[in-house]
Amino acid sequence: MALGARKGGDHSxxxxxxxxxxxxxxxxxxxxxxxxxxxxxxxxxxxxxxRRAEEFSMSGRALPRIRFGKTGWKVTRLGxxxxxxxxxxxxxxxxxxxRALDRGITLxxxxxxxxxxxxxxxxxxxxxxGEFVLTTKTYSRTSREARKxxxxxxxxxxxDHIDGYMMHSVxxxxxxEGVRAKGGCLETFRKAQGEGLIGQIGVSIHRDLRVMREAIxxxxxxxxxxxxxxxxxxxxxxxxxxxxxxxxxxxxxxxAMAGGQLVPEPTDMSAEEADRxxxxxxxxxxxxxxxxxxxxxxxxxxxxDFNVAAACAxxxxxxxxxxxxxxxxxxxxxxxxxxxxxxxxxxxxxCPEGVPIPEVFRAGDALSGYPDDLKPLADxxxxxxxxxxxxxxxxxxxxxxCPAGIxxxxxxxxxxxxxxxxxxx
Numbered sequence: 071m072a073l074g075a076r077k078g079g080d081h082s083x084x085x086x087x088x089x090x091x092x093x094x095x096x097x098x099x100x101x102x103x104x105x106x107x108x109x110x111x112x113x114x115x116x117x118x119x120x121r122r123a124e125e126f127s128m129s130g131r132a133l134p135r136i137r138f139g140k141t142g143w144k145v146t147r148l149g150x151x152x153x154x155x156x157x158x159x160x161x162x163x164x165x166x167x168x169r170a171l172d173r174g175i176t177l178x179x180x181x182x183x184x185x186x187x188x189x190x191x192x193x194x195x196x197x198x199x200g201e202f203v204l205t206t207k208t209y210s211r212t213s214r215e216a217r218k219x220x221x222x223x224x225x226x227x228x229x230d231h232i233d234g235y236m237m238h239s240v241x242x243x244x245x246x247e248g249v250r251a252k253g254g255c256l257e258t259f260r261k262a263q264g265e266g267l268i269g270q271i272g273v274s275i276h277r278d279l280r281v282m283r284e285a286i287x288x289x290x291x292x293x294x295x296x297x298x299x300x301x302x303x304x305x306x307x308x309x310x311x312x313x314x315x316x317x318x319x320x321x322x323x324x325x326a327m328a329g330g331q332l333v334p335e336p337t338d339m340s341a342e343e344a345d346r347x348x349x350x351x352x353x354x355x356x357x358x359x360x361x362x363x364x365x366x367x368x369x370x371x372x373x374x375d376f377n378v379a380a381a382c383a384x385x386x387x388x389x390x391x392x393x394x395x396x397x398x399x400x401x402x403x404x405x406x407x408x409x410x411x412x413x414x415x416x417x418x419x420x421c422p423e424g425v426p427i428p429e430v431f432r433a434g435d436a437l438s439g440y441p442d443d444l445k446p447l448a449d450x451x452x453x454x455x456x457x458x459x460x461x462x463x464x465x466x467x468x469x470x471x472c473p474a475g476i477x478x479x480x481x482x483x484x485x486x487x488x489x490x491x492x493x494x495x
Contacts, residue, residue, distance in 0.1 A: 133174040139320030141292045148381035149177030152187045154369035164194040169371035173378045181207035188226040196228035205234035216255035236272040293320030299328040311360035323364045326355045349380040350395040357387040400473035409438045418468035434485035459486035
């Protein structure tokens, strides 16, 4: 029997509205022992101008597990994503997947579109099928296509059932309507669930908050996969994640490092600081009380050890460490997705003139970076703010507080002009 099918007691987590409730959380979660040898980790602290070492050993430490919403699964709060393994040799894939299971990870995510990865997961860890919850995804949108994809997945994965089968990236209203229409893939998903081939039906969605909201409220899904990182580029933290929690939807996160955008260039910071940023980013995502598990892509046993260490750390993400994380992100030289410059840290708030600076920038990013069919979302976001460019008196208070060094008054004007030009058209 697969791990996801096991029954157990009530493990509903104790949630906090801030990011510091991890001590209370760990009292109420299941635990899987990570290993006898443990891992030694050096964490570089945030004191100005000097490095402070905080060593901890993971010997005997547990990888936290949690009830995954209404699915009833008990999964580790860290899952392994398989995209980085696509280009790795088979030997490295074998070693990485098995190291993940050895270290206690009980959530493995793959997809039909990840080239050969369903086949590799089947080849290298199907003999350990009872140790993990398996989720995979398909872009198939019709019932017939979905059945063919499911049968192919079962064969490649060498299993008689998939714990969680997802509709991959249903990210616009047309696709959302299509998957539920007569002859849409939902028909196959439901039939396969009745046949015991699928345990839970899930969905992954990008950008479109309307589709996310409707999917959560539809009652069709036991779990969903969303993109979330310290940058919150798809704006899911404020409304979508809490809504999913209220509906008891299992939430697994992807892109905790913003799809690699939070991996700095060597010229941005030292290797030790880059490692520190990755640890803090993982801890930040895990500390969100509306998140069950964070799926992190891993391409080597060493990366598995690193990420397990980060997930097992008991150090809380307090204001000091969050500020350190923001400062490190502010030193990254590359452009972020959708043209984002703002780090969503809210250090510029409150503005003396009442300008909701991060939300204005978020709307501007959506306007410049989203595809044309989603730009009305940007219009809606901006209209709700009631912002006018003359509200900014260029006092400079926000500029002094911004860890990214954004020329905020100029950027506010740019956003206002972009939306004004759109109205004229």
